[in-house]
Amino acid sequence: MFINWFTLIAQIINFMILIWLLKRFLYGPILEAIDEREKSISGRFVDANAKADAADKQKDEFRRKNEEMESQRAALLNKAAEEAKNARLRMIEEARGEVEKLRAQLGDTLEKERREFEHEIVNRIRAEVTQTARAALSDLAGARLEERMAEVFIERLRGLDAETKERVTGILNSNQAPVKVCGAFELAAPQRAAIENAFAETFGAGRAINYETSPELICGIELTASGYRFVWSVSDYLASLEKSVGEIFSEKTKTELKADGNGA
Structure with missing residues (x-):
């Protein structure tokens, strides 16, 4: 088989030129576009991850603040309930004290009136007995x-x-x-x-x-x-x-x- 080296070499050269041209004007831009695309996608992933991390942080912060608010709310409710209970007990004790005071005053008043009444009765009886005895002895x-x-x-x-x-x-x-x-x-x-x-x-x-x-x-x-x-x-x-x-x-x-x- 006869090989035409000139033609072969020329074809090889043409092929190499074609490859270079393809790489220069076709594959190169495509690869660059792919690289840019990959970089863009990678950047978006990084940005998305950053945003996700930020969102997670915000979510955690919100949860923490919510828990703090719930804790404060529970503490305030407990404090309010305790203060209301203490106020109720205090008012009950004050009311009981007032009732006991009024009862004692009423008892003292009634006792005083009873003593005055009995004293008056005693004085009247003594006066009547004495007067009767005096009159009887005077008559005798x-x-x-x-x-x-x-x-x-x-x-x-x-x-x-x-x-x-x-x-x-x-x-x-x-x-x-x-x-x-x-x-x-x-x-x-x-x-x-x-x-x-x-x-x-x-x-x-x-x-x-x-x-x-x-x-x-x-x-x-x-x-x-x-x-x-x-x-x-x-x-x-x-x-x-x-x-x-x-x-x-x-x-x-x-x-x-x-x-x-x-x-x-």
Whole structure:
């Protein structure tokens, strides 16, 4: 087989020129375009990744802030609920305190009114008892009663203890002030003489005695000398009766108050 080297070489050269031309004007721009495209796509991927990372960061930040807000919201709600609870308890305690205060004030007022009422009743009863006794004794007064009144007074005068007799004797000896005898009724001469004798026997000396009358004594006789006072009178018994009545009602009131306190 005959080979035309010139033609072969020329074809090789032409082929190489064709390859260069293709590379220069066809494949080169295509490859460059492909490279640019790849670079563009790669850049877009990088940008997309960056944006995705930024979005993830924003998402995480949003989630964190949302969690913080939820936590703050829960804390505020808990705080508000606790404050409301404390305020409610405080108002309940204040209301209970006011109720107890009003109840105590009401109890004190009622107790005061009850005591005043009972005190008034006691005073009225004592006054009625005393007045009735006084009236009865005044109605019974007579000559025989006056004699007995003087006899009892003399018995009481002579029955004074030694210490009292000595003390009164000293008072009488220290001055000459007049002695006064006051009776519920005007004493007759025999009663006056008996009293003067008893006075001299008791205190060892006679003394001028002035006689007066005082219905307030109620069946009684009173002797006064230089500041010393000796008296016997039914008024003393009435005063004792009045005191006893008052003590009875007072004890009854204390018992009721104690019972009320135990019941409360």
